[in-house]
Amino acid sequence: MSKSMKQLTQFAACAIAALSVVACSSEDSAQQDNAKQNTAKGVATFDGSQPGNDTRALTRTTATYTLGGDAKVFWSSADKIFVQDDANTFHQSNAANLYNPSNKAKAIFSLASGSFTLNNREVRYTGENGTDANTVTIASTQTQTTANDFSHLGTSGDCGTATATGSNGNYTFTLNHKASYLCFVPRCMNTDLGPNIKLTKIKVTADQPIAGKYDFSTGSLAQKAGETYSNTITLNTSDFSLNTTTPSLATNGAYMVVAPGTYNFTITYTIKDPATNVEDDIVKTIASYNCQEGKINDITAWIDKDITRYDPEYYMWDARKSYWDATGVVQPKLKDTTGNGSATSSSDSRWFNTAAAPNVASYSAKDMPNANLMVWYCVKGQPHWDAEILWTVFGHLYKGGMWYLKKAKIAAMNGKNVNDLDVISPDGYDRRTDLSPVLSSYNVLNEAPGAITQSAPSNKNDYFFLPPLGYYIGNKLVLLGEHGVFWSSNSQGFGYHMTIAKNLSRVNNCDQNLGFPKWTFE
Template sequence: MKKTMKQHSFASRLNSLALVFGITLAFASCANEEIAQNSNGKDYDVSLTTFSTGDPATRTSMESNGTFYWESGDKIWVKDDNGAWQQSSNAPTEKTAYFKFKVPGKFTKDNTYKVYYPGKNGNQDQVSIVANQSQAEPNTTAHFGTAGDCGMADAAWSNAKNGFAFTLDHKAAYLLFLPRTSNTILQGCYLTKVEVNSDNDITSTYTLNPTTGELTGTGTGKQIIVSTGGSGTYANGFPLSAATNGAYVVIKPGTHILKIRYWLKDVATGIEGTITKTLPSATYDQNKYYNITANLDVRVYDGDHYYMWDAQEQYWKGHEWSLGGSQPTLSQGLTGATTSNDYAKSNADSRYYNESFTYGADNKATHTSCKDLPNVNEMTWYVAKGEPRWDADELWTTMGRLYKGGMWFKKKANISGYNPNTAVDGNDWRTDIVSGNIGSISYTLPSAADAGNYFYLPALGAYVSGQLHNVGNVGRYWLSSAPTRYRNNAYILYFGSGILFVGATDRTTGLWAEALFE
């Protein structure tokens, strides 16, 4: 689960990219180079003024070898001597290392003029950092211009041939995501998009402010998604197994808490879902890029924590799938799903449920499997006041297979009134005959600012008479309490995409029993 973030300046830290991509950067000197406009070195239209740039650290896209380019369609804006906005009349028709922009209007009053590059979706000094960005191949930034890359520069008179020369100073911030995995199940997956969620705005329309030298303005967009993939080798996305699969995102500079959702797809099974990482508050400066590495190791549930209620041994002890036993590993309805008869049938088996029962009393679990789990009162607080949020996309694995689906609950420290001795309705459910649907489900995921207040429970299903049921669809978890009037039942948490309650079920059922609650 290691996450790393490093920051770099475009202008001063390009050499560090050699470490990222394992190559040597090579920049050709351009001080004496030029692009010919015609045979005699003069413009075809004398009413146009040349604004030329050639600094390789300031162009609008960057390849993995560290070389920067202007991209097809890039244009600049300059205010002329009359204060009127003028857009360059020409633009590169292909990727190029240098370019001489031709700008209409009169430029004779001053020796320097402010140049604005608002990106391909911007206008004059207005910049649009877009919420939906797209990158067709790994480790390229050709999409920067449409994503919201922008900049300003002071163009100073150079000479009659080159006109006003400028060096663009970028005003956006840039994230470089470098996901890795050692999980063999995930190594065959593809990165289909990266979703960046912030506690404040990172996408909107902003102003290139020549006074402050920054982007100014406040927007409402708190989410940016960069789609990864195009055609050919990358038709399914970026291979997660590849050594170089960097994805770039353009964001508004500032101090942000970022929640990152990496979207992965297993092409073989068609399962596509997310792995969520939350980064602490950090400042992302203009004209800098930040390497964000993440070990995408999903939550792994071993299959050894299914128990009959308060049993001394797990449901499949001696028959574990990982040891070549008969434990079914596929949920009913899937091709290859099986049923095994090798589960406990009587109290002569240590895997059998705890039969202890006293009418009218608090029937508490006593064995290691269930005694430290939340009691029924505590669970009412999680369900009613823990703001449960269904997540249909968060990925996890169990018994060698990739699944998704589960619920986020607030941690008990963040639930006002949480009390293990009294249920949310004021009763003590350990001795009262009460239970039922007491909560409601939200389908809005925790925000970036609130994500740290939640924990996740996967929909691990259950074993019923030796068959696995509803993995990925339903979560059923044992509690440490049993009803006061029903000998063969025990309390459970039950949830799915459209259902949530605290109830009771037969103690012979094989449900998950592990201290996953926080």
């Protein structure tokens, strides 16, 4: 029957057509498993009855999803649709009336204008904030505040079409989604680090536009002439947990709406350690990634794959046992924190070697470079401070450290045999026997402006890396992430050591009861 312009026409919508998994990215792989594609369709039912007064409200269109399965998509009470009338003019409906709290996949939409008597009326959904049946905007900045929550679906660019069947004002339809969707499930295999770092955002950069204002007049997304498009979408997350060694939607499932297409993706995961305030980007790439209409693509990522993990032991100079190797001790593992139980006397096997000077190490420091070689590293090793390198110790995240030329490269560049570097320092002292350098405040100081290159070396194979692991004074851990201090294998009654920092490469001496990390120099 015909209805006047002021009469309401009801459109009842069952489940928004289920999104189905296209593929699960195989660890930053460029391949997709086409065998996993499936086309799961929502079940459409038609109900022309009045929904009654339904005051329930959701924030926006949303979806729930199971890895490897299908998404269940739900209407919100803010959603509206556009419907083609008998004259082929699109009219926007009133906001959705939801059936009941347990089945938000169903809604009824009413229109107050237009004539609707013919069968097969076209329906378009252009997002929660859509104001035009012919335009869809995929947002270049999207926000998700809770893990595994796709409630930003409707505001980020979701869209769909349907053919409503029926006549005389009573129709049913099932929406077919026309955007594409990414589901990110990163993990951290370092079980000490995972609980302490957070995912703050995900940025996807493609080799073609993936966001912007699209023409939707044909029922599929197409670029408009004169519009500006973005090759990048940033999904802001609210410090999602990375405390999982397997893909886990509940832990950090993050969703993004993108324009359909086949892309080469660069995916940047920004992680942060709130305790150390270190933040960095983890970059992964995927080639030829097919993002189809109405499909979800799972993208996994091993976040800490290339983050070096250090597990150092600290010693007083040439001690028999490590600094915290005793019953009942509490080792502090964050900068400027204090534990208890460090050694206080020579009767403790953790105490430094007290043999008379000049002294050559016999225990924990015996494989460290002697003071002569340390001076060669310091002044001839072309130190490069790398502020970008990421590493972890004691379950926390740090950045920065020093690269030095390897011993053999230093010798070759200075016309020496490798063993010559152990015999005498480049300044002419033999610090194994000569006491005179001990009398100076700083034996070798290399902190002049420009003396330390502030970037990683281009030929890293010629270098080795020293992280700034800090050290222990009594029961306190100091300068972790800022300074690295390493014992030499010889002592003059004071412990020779090498210190590194952003603008410092130095060989000096100090009391031997400090706790420095045991390390391998190359």
